[in-house]
Amino acid sequence: MRHGLFMKELFIVRHAKSDWGDASLDDHERPLNRRGERDAPRMGKALAERGVRPDVLVSSTAVRAFTTARIIAAEIRYPEAEIRRREELYLPRPDEVLRVLRELDESLGSAMVFGHNPGFHETAWQMTRQSARGELDQFPTCAVAWLKLPIEFWGEIDFGSGDLVEFLYPKGL
DSSP, rough: OSSBBOOEEEEEEOOBOOOOTTTTSGGGEEEEEHHHHHHHHHHHHHHHTTTOOOOEEEEEESHHHHHHHHHHHHTTTTGGGEEEEEGGSSSSHHHHHHHHHHHHHHOEEEEEEOOTTTTHHHHHHHHOGGGGGGGGSSTTTOOOOEEEOOOHHHHGOTTTOOOEEEEEOOOGG
16 A cells, blocks of 8 residues: 555554453463453454454464454454464563564565553554654553554564554443
């Protein structure tokens, strides 16, 4: 998609609400709770209604993030088997998220990444231009920051370069 500038699209997604009920479970293995199981399909439907269909979905390996990715993938008709899992997206720092994005195949025009706070909130905030940062004061569970990036190559992605198209979160739907 070109409008005089090269453009990539990025969707930064925080996993849906997770279950803290089983103290014996390792943090990585925590599933979604009932609210998460309700919010994820609603968010997927909202994205589908907006015509969102990323070229690639990349998820943290944590159960709650991958489950969120699977549910949203079903709603936007993205093949579950093609969701990529990256260990680096489990509780990452913003620079680690950028490293994963910079490794994406250059033929891909859009990407949706699924992960965790505080790293995903910080990444979304740092990716957007100063003027849009107020909208990203909070990044609740199952929130999606939809960004357009004036770059030709994923390797060019950097902080402060994104234009916030829309910020979606469950209570705002």
